[in-house]
Amino acid sequence: MDAILIKGGAELRGRIPIAGAKNACLTLMPATLLSEEPLTLTNAPRLSDIKTMTQLLQSLGTEVTALQGGKVLALSSHDMTSHTADYDIVRKMRASILVLGPMLARDGQAVVSLPGGCAIGARPVDLHLKGLEALGAELELRDGYVHAKAPGGLKGGTVDFPLVSVGATENVLMAATLAKGTTVINNAAREPEIVDLADCLRRMGAQIEGDGTSTITVQGVDRLSGATHPVVTDRIELGTYMLAPAFTGGEVELLGGRLDLVEAFVEKLDAAGIDVTETDEGLKVRRRGDRVQAVDVTTEPFPGFPTDLQAQMMALLCTAEGTSRLEEKIFENRFMHAPELQRMGAHIEVHGGTAVVHGVERLRGAPVMATDLRASVSLILAGLAAEGETVVRRVYHLDRGYEKLEEKLAACGAQVERIRES
Numbered sequence: 001m002d003a004i005l006i007k008g009g010a011e012l013r014g015r016i017p018i019a020g021a022k023n024a025c026l027t028l029m030p031a032t033l034l035s036e037e038p039l040t041l042t043n044a045p046r047l048s049d050i051k052t053m054t055q056l057l058q059s060l061g062t063e064v065t066a067l068q069g070g071k072v073l074a075l076s077s078h079d080m081t082s083h084t085a086d087y088d089i090v091r092k093m094r095a096s097i098l099v100l101g102p103m104l105a106r107d108g109q110a111v112v113s114l115p116g117g118c119a120i121g122a123r124p125v126d127l128h129l130k131g132l133e134a135l136g137a138e139l140e141l142r143d144g145y146v147h148a149k150a151p152g153g154l155k156g157g158t159v160d161f162p163l164v165s166v167g168a169t170e171n172v173l174m175a176a177t178l179a180k181g182t183t184v185i186n187n188a189a190r191e192p193e194i195v196d197l198a199d200c201l202r203r204m205g206a207q208i209e210g211d212g213t214s215t216i217t218v219q220g221v222d223r224l225s226g227a228t229h230p231v232v233t234d235r236i237e238l239g240t241y242m243l244a245p246a247f248t249g250g251e252v253e254l255l256g257g258r259l260d261l262v263e264a265f266v267e268k269l270d271a272a273g274i275d276v277t278e279t280d281e282g283l284k285v286r287r288r289g290d291r292v293q294a295v296d297v298t299t300e301p302f303p304g305f306p307t308d309l310q311a312q313m314m315a316l317l318c319t320a321e322g323t324s325r326l327e328e329k330i331f332e333n334r335f336m337h338a339p340e341l342q343r344m345g346a347h348i349e350v351h352g353g354t355a356v357v358h359g360v361e362r363l364r365g366a367p368v369m370a371t372d373l374r375a376s377v378s379l380i381l382a383g384l385a386a387e388g389e390t391v392v393r394r395v396y397h398l399d400r401g402y403e404k405l406e407e408k409l410a411a412c413g414a415q416v417e418r419i420r421e422s
């Protein structure tokens with residue numbers, strides 16, 4: 001099995017290109033199901049999650065052609081041969097639930113396996129289902145599958161989400177584009193990936209207003225056409241690499257980085273003693289002093305501090321001067337990186353959804369392993385600053401969300417390589 005070996009201590013200097021967003025691409029791909037005409041996505045990231053979504057769409061009859069080494073995805077859902085998203089694919093990736101709304105809107109039928117819980121929390125899909133019911137879908141849960149029907153087609157309605165959900169907002173937004181009449185989504189998610197999806201749907205002919213705010217209004221249309229759409233920059237990959245020089249010293253430029261994608265994160269970096277400046281090609285980051293300062297962080301829906309950067313920020317704060325408090329408000333079990341960081345010499349106390357991190361002067365390399373995507377990258381970042389060697393195992397988590405991570409870091413001087421262990 002692959003592992004990542006890091007020899008800590010090297011200062012980082014150089015430029016890192018940021019890819020298209022995994023979480024945007026995973027919702028843009030199912031949007032192809034809304035139209036019989038081709039959808040082309042440019043700036044797609046090369047990741048295992050994208051391969052999983054490709055397999056899922058292919059199992060429904062979508063033709064998917066990867067061009068330019070996978071940077072461009074040409075999708076055609078002209079002929080759908082199945083309306084069943086099978087457990088064997090859905091269990092690999094929760095975002096599979098995003099085919100439900102589009103299939104239902106297009107053909108009035110869909111059978112989708114329930115995704116089940118995962119390492120970071122239970123992650124139910126009740127809000128997806130309630131949202132689609134508000135558009136007239138008839139749903140039945142049987143044998144671990146959602147059996148959905150809308151015999152006369154979906155009808156516009158008002159959806160009041162009791163809490164902010166990115167995925168539920170995406171599912172309902174896609175479904176509403178082909179529903180009869182007007183849909184209003186209240187307490188909608190405001191993430192840049194939602195705005196990117198709405199932009200793509202508008203290119204396909206959808207009538208959508210208010211994306212990026214808490215109220216999205218959709219006027220249903222009879223059909224959507226084909227389109228070409230560039231996937232928005234990955235703000236989580238961006239934030240992850242912005243942290244690298246904060247761990248090691250040096251200066252790194254993130255090509256394609258945009259401040260508006262990471263404002264709340266940059267505020268915390270500033271408080272921790274990290275400078276971020278805009279350049280012609282992106283963002284440049286460097287640490288002001290020898291050590292970062294402790295800061296308190298609470299994760300929130302966008303525009304708040306993203307939960308998908310919490311693990312990486314915790315790893316940084318392990319070496320800060322002072323004590324930091326991190327509150328995880330989105331997922332109930334997203335501190336699995338804490339015990340692994342402790343194996344590297346970190347001093348962390350976890351009480352429910354709060355972690356108290358007492359900064360230490362230096363981490364020490366160790367064999368570690370992680371149970372989810374962002375936890376694994378937090379251990380790699382920690383390894384960059386640690387004394388000695390760190391081996392991060394279960395790299396398949398990492399490959400879900402970071403393309404060419406070793407190459408990107410090594411190009412800036414990091415000593416990091418992929419190794420094969422028996």
Ligand SMILES: CC(=O)N[C@H]1[C@@H](OP(=O)(O)OP(=O)(O)OC[C@H]2O[C@@H](n3ccc(=O)[nH]c3=O)[C@H](O)[C@@H]2O)O[C@H](CO)[C@@H](O)[C@@H]1O
Nearest residue numbers: 023095123124125126127128164165166167168308330331
């Ligand atoms: C593929 C993708 O885009 N994944 C992102 C998406 O996940 P995802 O869309 O799954 O996350 P949600 O925004 O839906 O989850 C937010 C919270 O709502 C809860 N919830 C959600 C749906 C539901 O029907 N019922 C319910 O209770 C969840 O358990 C969680 O506690 O947004 C998360 C929050 O920014 C990110 O961490 C993920 O990286």
Ligand SMILES: C=C(OP(=O)(O)O)C(=O)O
Nearest residue numbers: 023094095308373374401
């Ligand atoms: C939690 C994440 O992804 P997913 O929702 O696909 O599990 C993530 O990208 O950090």
